[in-house]
Amino acid sequence: MLASKFYISTLKEAPSEAELISHKLMIRAGFIKRLGSGLYSWMPLGLKVLRKIEAIVRNEMNKAGAVELLMPAIQPAELWEETGRWALFGPQMLKIKDRHDRDFCFGPTHEEVITDIARKEINSYKQLPINFYQIQMKFRDEIRPRFGVMRAREFLMKDAYSFHTSKISLQETYDAMYQAYTNIFNKIGLQFRAVKADTGAIGGDGSHEFHVLADSGEDAIAYSSVSNYAANIELAEAILQDEKRPDAKESMVKFDTPKQTTCEDVAKLIGVKIQKTVKTIALINQTNEVNEFFLVLLRGDHELNEVKLSKVKNFENFRFATDEEVREHLKCPPGFIGPVGVKSSIKILADKSVGILSDFICGANEPKFHLKGVNFVRDLPEPLLYVDLRKVVEGDVSPDKQGTLQICRGIEVGHIFQLGNKYSKAMNAEYLDENGQSQILEMGCYGIGVSRIVAAAIEQSHDDKGIIFPINIAPFEVVIAPIGYDKSNEVKASSHKIYDALKAIGIDVLLDDRGERPGIMFAEMELIGIPYRVVIGDRNLKEGKVEFQGRLDQESRLIDENHIVTEIKSLLDL
Numbered sequence: 001m002l003a004s005k006f007y008i009s010t011l012k013e014a015p016s017e018a019e020l021i022s023h024k025l026m027i028r029a030g031f032i033k034r035l036g037s038g039l040y041s042w043m044p045l046g047l048k049v050l051r052k053i054e055a056i057v058r059n060e061m062n063k064a065g066a067v068e069l070l071m072p073a074i075q076p077a078e079l080w081e082e083t084g085r086w087a088l089f090g091p092q093m094l095k096i097k098d099r100h101d102r103d104f105c106f107g108p109t110h111e112e113v114i115t116d117i118a119r120k121e122i123n124s125y126k127q128l129p130i131n132f133y134q135i136q137m138k139f140r141d142e143i144r145p146r147f148g149v150m151r152a153r154e155f156l157m158k159d160a161y162s163f164h165t166s167k168i169s170l171q172e173t174y175d176a177m178y179q180a181y182t183n184i185f186n187k188i189g190l191q192f193r194a195v196k197a198d199t200g201a202i203g204g205d206g207s208h209e210f211h212v213l214a215d216s217g218e219d220a221i222a223y224s225s226v227s228n229y230a231a232n233i234e235l236a237e238a239i240l241q242d243e244k245r246p247d248a249k250e251s252m253v254k255f256d257t258p259k260q261t262t263c264e265d266v267a268k269l270i271g272v273k274i275q276k277t278v279k280t281i282a283l284i285n286q287t288n289e290v291n292e293f294f295l296v297l298l299r300g301d302h303e304l305n306e307v308k309l310s311k312v313k314n315f316e317n318f319r320f321a322t323d324e325e326v327r328e329h330l331k332c333p334p335g336f337i338g339p340v341g342v343k344s345s346i347k348i349l350a351d352k353s354v355g356i357l358s359d360f361i362c363g364a365n366e367p368k369f370h371l372k373g374v375n376f377v378r379d380l381p382e383p384l385l386y387v388d389l390r391k392v393v394e395g396d397v398s399p400d401k402q403g404t405l406q407i408c409r410g411i412e413v414g415h416i417f418q419l420g421n422k423y424s425k426a427m428n429a430e431y432l433d434e435n436g437q438s439q440i441l442e443m444g445c446y447g448i449g450v451s452r453i454v455a456a457a458i459e460q461s462h463d464d465k466g467i468i469f470p471i472n473i474a475p476f477e478v479v480i481a482p483i484g485y486d487k488s489n490e491v492k493a494s495s496h497k498i499y500d501a502l503k504a505i506g507i508d509v510l511l512d513d514r515g516e517r518p519g520i521m522f523a524e525m526e527l528i529g530i531p532y533r534v535v536i537g538d539r540n541l542k543e544g545k546v547e548f549q550g551r552l553d554q555e556s557r558l559i560d561e562n563h564i565v566t567e568i569k570s571l572l573d574l
Helices: 021-028 044-063 077-083 111-121 167-188 263-270 306-310 323-330 422-426 450-460 489-504 518-528 564-571
Strands: 032-036 039-042 074-076 094-097 103-106 130-139 154-164 192-196 206-213 219-224 230-232 253-256 278-287 290-299 318-320 347-351 360-363 369-374 385-387 405-420 430-432 438-440 442-449 478-482 509-511 532-536 545-550 557-560
Touching: 021 032, 021 450, 039 044, 044 130, 044 154, 044 167, 044 450, 074 077, 077 103, 077 111, 077 422, 111 154, 111 422, 111 442, 154 167, 154 450, 167 192, 167 206, 167 405, 167 442, 192 219, 192 405, 206 219, 206 450, 263 360, 278 323, 278 360, 405 422, 405 450, 422 442, 442 450, 478 489, 478 518, 489 509, 489 532, 489 564, 518 532, 532 564, 545 564, 557 564
Parallel strands: 192 230, 290 347, 347 385, 478 509, 478 532
Antiparallel strands: 032 039, 074 103, 094 103, 130 154, 154 442, 192 206, 206 405, 219 230, 219 405, 253 369, 278 290, 278 318, 360 369, 405 442, 430 438, 532 545, 545 557
């Protein structure tokens, strides 16, 4: 591509509303232009990157046996009402009406639509398994769209849905998708981890998230220091290193804590480790329109894992209690509450790590006082349940008992689910088995945020000059930067000779024929992330040389003009 025939529009500065580095660089590099809140036009450079990612995704999905289709972006409300999600999905769903006052939505996802197709098109077990996929724009009305395309309202997504006669068949396709996703992210050139994850609002029995590793990631990932174990921190199991509770050695004593309302401050006051303290969290369980007050106990240095608590039977619908509710039930302000002496009607749940504590410290349920030397059985009853309720921390034993946990940040770019029959049962999607009997279809769901990958790749790899793209998704693989293109016939001739030769062997090459000054040219090409640069100038041409430099190379090197194509070909492994 000749730069004079393409569209390149870069900026020296990013707009003030751009927060993440990917947002800043995509704006500065001219990849995207803002249209409205969470809405972006993909400009030619950005679209080239997007299409390259899309092509890799499509190729690996096809190789894995998935079949491409395209479903409508606008979906009728009736389908969503069948599954109950029309009311449940929430304000993220953009709801619209047609001229006949019928309800529709701009699809945030397509489980209902594909299940409708399946129930109409799949009749026999002989048609199964089948895995449909599409690459399509989705819309979710984010409360606060931000970070550019990382959290835009409109985004490009690959979503796939598989249908099966059995869970065994579903597992086989799930494993195939896991491998396909691994291939996709490896081929793109990203550092990533596949982690066990919560199924969330989609539902189902099992899932994995695929995270691009980056310090700016919104998600925390726990992974083993020695094994392949990895999980979203919300799902990672906390393993006890010691399961035996020591005998009590102290008497329970009340002590003054006039200003100390946190476990950390209380521990500092009396000179003990925070691990000897217990924090008490007051919550409300909402069941059958009844607000039930209950308590959760955690070790002072631990944090509540709300996802884990939401999976405890009969405590799924909880919220944090207000200060007024705490005072009403415990006659004490927050900061001094504890489990000792509470009414027997108040249920208490405790993290497993609390169950092995003796002589611990907790609130006294009296303003400005705490208790030390507290022990279960002697001073208060055992909690209703001991269950894993905390977020894991770095150094915890890995759940697979191999090594210890490390914590890193990740950007979720893919998610695969075993849906089971959640949608097929609600929508009566059935098939006839070998005996002519009707059976409910088993389903899987597999998503990739195609547009989000662009931002994630930039978050993972950039420097003060701009973007550092992996070769397979860079807008161009090589740029030819002639010095004095519009002034030297020799430079122009050499540039076109090398340009034509690179094109002939299938290399995506840009020839900057705009006649820009070298500083401007080099800065732009580094900003937009082209991996390799060939600089052609009269001085080096006199010796039959051209200048060659990789995006991450500290120094350029001179290469024979007649050998540069071979050199680039070998680097790109063509």
